[in-house]
Amino acid sequence: MTDMTLEGVRDRPRGQAATLHDVAREAGVSLATASRVLNGSERKVAESYRERVEDAAARLGYSANLSAQATAKGTSAIIALLVADIADPYFGQIASGVARGADEAGLVVTIAITDRDPQREVKLVRALRGQRPRGLILAASRSTETPTAELQQELDALSSAGGRVVALGPGGGDVRTVMIDNRGGAHALATALAGRGYRSAIILAAHEGVRTSDDRVAGFTAGFTAAGGAVARVYRGSLTRESGVRMMVDAIDDGVEAGTVVFGVTDVIAIGALTGVRSSARTVGGDIAVAGFDDIPTGRDVTPALTTVRVPLEEVGYQTLRAAVDADWQLDADALSLSIEVRESTPPRLAT
Helix, strand or coil, X not given: CCHHHHHHHHHCCCCCCCCHHHHHHHHXXXXXXXXXXXXXXXXXXXXXXXXXXXXXXXXXXXXXXXXXXXXHHCCCCEEEEEECCCCCHHHHHHHHHHHHHHHHCCCEEEEEECCCCHHHHHHHHHHHHCCCCCEEEECCCCCCCCCCHHHHHHHHHXXXXXXXXXXXCCCCCCEEEECCCHHHHHHHHHHHHHHCCCCEEEEEEECCCCHHHHHHHHHHHHHHHHCCCEEEXXXXXXXXXXXXXXXXXXHHHHCCCCCEEEEECCHHHHHHHHHHHHHCCCCECCCEEEXXXXXXXXXXXXXXXXXXXXCCHHHHHHHHHHHHHXXXXXXXXHXXXXXXXXXXXXXXXXXX
């Protein structure tokens, strides 16, 4: 350690955090140069100076004052991500994609959980506005076509302060949107299942009003009916494995004929349905077939492996991050294309 370092450490009272002035003095550079290196300035700094400043900051344990940066720049180096339930692998994979993009952009991700409660969502957005995030991503399952008036007011205020709002699904006002073709994907799945000989289906879904679920119910029903099948019943619950078990047991108690295919509007629900089938002393596949939507990794590992609609969830998250930070962003629709993954949980009903 140099004499300058010792001097700088002695000059600071014990327990006091290092300041930008301390780092500049330690590195032997101007305050402006240290600020450009550590506060994310777009102005270039010579590599030798950058190394000196970063080494000095590390030795002194300096960390940038994010609040001060946000005040100076209008926004902070934060991306706020709102999800319904971080324990759901669907949102976990989206968050992974957001984090990857944020790391590339030198940003930090803050995650908040809405529990699909509109009032909680408003409160969270209001609180997050205080952090002046660079962008806010609404990835929670929505129950309406557009945000409520109260939520829209908060989103408009965030946009006016310099943050960019991105919605996974329909948005409103000055909001960029990233759309998953839930209706089209479910329609294609239903058509594929009908092509494998299935003529009777049961759907396990969320409560009415959850937009993602409702779109998948509508798409599957339209596709299955058009292909000559019939949806016998729709059961409603929540988007959890436990709800999938309960709905499946209820359906079997009401009567499920062999050869019926059960469509869970998410893989999580469908995996719960597998358990429900077995707990009722029925078998998955040749007796009761089961399909899902999303293609989470667990669906490939269960036995039998789950037929599903593959959604590139990490890419979805990455796209929402790019939408939040890129001034000239355009949605890469090809990157979000869906595909049908037919596996052992829906064996063919017709001879091939």
